[in-house]
Amino acid sequence: MxxxxxxxxxxxxxxxxxxxxxxxxxxxxxxxxxxxxxxxxxxxxxxxxxxxxxxxxxxxxxxxxxxxxxxxxxxxGEFIDTMKLLLGDGVGTCPAAKHRRQRRFIQPAFQRDRLDHYCRLMHDEVTALAGSWQPGGVIDAGTEMSRLTTRVTARMMFSADIASDAVAAVQRNFPVVWKGVYRRMVIPLPLLHALPTPANIRFTRALRRLDDVIDRMLTAYRRDTADRDDLLTVLLAARDEHTGRGMTDTEIHDELMTVLAAGVETPASGLTWAFHLLGENPDVERKLLAEVDSVLGGRPARATDLPALPYTQRVVAEALRLYPPVWFIxxxxxxxxxxxxxxxxxxxxxxxxxxxxHRDPTVFREPERFDPDRWLPENACELPRNATITFGGGSRKCLGDVLANQEVTLALASITAAWRLRPLPGHRIRPVAKAELTTGPLPMTTEARA
Structure with a gap:
């Protein structure tokens, strides 16, 4: 040495x-x-x-x-070792020796044309979600955003006609598994988690159901090799550039679990924090609504609208700086x-x-302040390269970083085009550090915008 x-x-x-x-x-x-x-x-x-x-x-x-x-x-380390309970050796947790090969397998799923398709899924699902709310109703913002991103991610994974049950099963079981993974992270005592307690039984059953969903979809897709516009089809078609071999069922399973974990929690957490911060900062909300109204005129956003929504994108960037979903690595x-x-x-x-x-005062002026304009080009250029690491960095940077930013921006613009989510008077939140950084319960009133 x-x-x-x-x-x-x-x-x-x-x-x-x-x-x-x-x-x-x-x-x-x-x-x-x-x-x-x-x-x-x-x-x-x-x-x-x-x-x-x-x-x-x-x-x-x-x-x-x-x-x-x-x-x-x-x-x-402790975090990654626990995440492997759910993600196995997927691209997010595999050792460096395997990472390049795994990344090449999954990278085609994040090319530009597929990102546009995933954004269309977000458009459809956010329209359905916003259409289910009633004026003057009270929702838990975190629950609603997680419901949205779970459906979008599940539809990214499986687009076949037979997949509706799979999407519903993912939506039911993933939150239970995610909670169980966090419990094992903070209490690293395997014997305790092997006991037949109600929480352990729920975790084991939910994880088994998620495994069964993926196994069932793999069997169906291998039997019917139609060219579908989804992640499972991309993974089944992937070949090693040196050997020509495809991925094993175990490798595909681990990559699907990795995409599920990243695709649900990161955008859901980012959206929830964005709505909380807008409720706490009316001046920022007014600027965002002015941009959204000018560009969308009340309709849901599409991928083609993204260049015309720079302030909305800065709001997203600042929410993710203050409250990065992955808070500990x-x-x-x-x-x-x-x-x-x-x-x-x-x-x-x-x-x-x-x-x-992201709260280092030597890097960010007034780091606790919610200031989307710190991401204006003339201000951001003063920051060090990779000043934020919301999506990691180096060769292990998350493959879905562009998609996550696009999804959160489109969902935020689409929802605020039709609704204002107002914080309940007197309700205060404190960031909750679980497997991801959450607001905890966040009840908000749905106020329809004319």
Missing amino acids: VAPERRSYRLGRAPGGVPLLGHALPLFRTPLDYLPGLRHEGDLVRLRIGTSTAYMACTHDVVQEVLHNPRTFDKG TRRAVTDTWLAGHPVPAGSSIVFSPYAL
């Missing part, structure tokens, strides 16, 4: 550790207060999770060093190495938090 050129990065020690548990209590009880404060301890901060040592990358430069060295800092050092000029032993967990990074 050869030490790199020394740089002026500080190695600190996290405060608040206790015997046996280390820093697990503040990490899991109050992470959104605890993690941003670690930047005051150093650029790289050593902490303990139980009896294991981990290193928190606290500053932009150190995080980028991790993201751009994926073979040294590979997918792994882990990697594992695969060899003895150096990070931020300090030695890191093989096997160490490397952790970093987009939520904390």
Whole structure:
């Protein structure tokens, strides 16, 4: 191991550790207060999770060093290890040695013509959702946005006539599985999760049903090889460029689960936070409504409207900066190495938090303020490259980042063209750090716009 050129990065020690548990209590009880404060301890901060040592990358430069060295800092650590319960070895969780091959298999599903098709699905589903609301009704915004994105993602995966039951099954079971994955993330005790408790039984049954849906659709598609405009068809047609072999059923299963997890929670969370922030910032809402009315005139948005909705896109970018759905990321050092000029032993967990990074006052002026205009070209150019890592970075950056931004923008514009979602007086929210960053319950009144 050869030490790199020394740089002026500080190695600190996290405060608040206790015997046996280390820093697990503040990490899991109050992470959104605890993690941003670690930047005051150093650029790289050593902490303990139980009896294991981990290193928190606290500053932009150190995080980028991790993201751009994926073979040294590979997918792994507590978060990724738990996510593999659901995602297996999909493109989001597989080791670096497999990633390029997996990415090539799935990349055709995110080409421009297919993005346009997925945006049409969003158009159809958001029209149906908004049409189901009643003036003066009260909805839970998070539940409604998750219902929307689950249906869009399931229809992206399966478009065959036989898929209606599959879409409904995904919508019923995915929320149960996602909740169970988070529970296993914060309480990493396998024996506890093997007990026949009601929550464990619900998780096991829901996961089995999701597996059954994918297996059933795989069997049907292999039997009927019609050319359909969906993700499963793309994966079945994919071939290894060197061997000519296709993907196994297990590989396809893992990629579908990966797309499901990313396609539901990221846009649903982004939309929910956007509506909350608009309700809290009437000046921003007025500007957004003026743009939406000028461009759409009351109709739902289409992909062709995106260039004419720059302010709406800035609102989305700022909502995702303040409240990135993936708030905590882990990697594992695969060899003895150096990070931020300090030695890191093989096997160490490397952790970093987009939520904390996006609130760094040395990068963002008034980081707690909701300011869509910080993303105007003349302002954004002052920020470091990859200042936000909502969708990761380097070669492991999420393949669906463009699609997620487009979906959230189109849904936000379409809904606000017809409705104002008003916060209930007196209801206050506090960000809830689960498997994704949520608002918790967010009741809002549906106010029809003439």
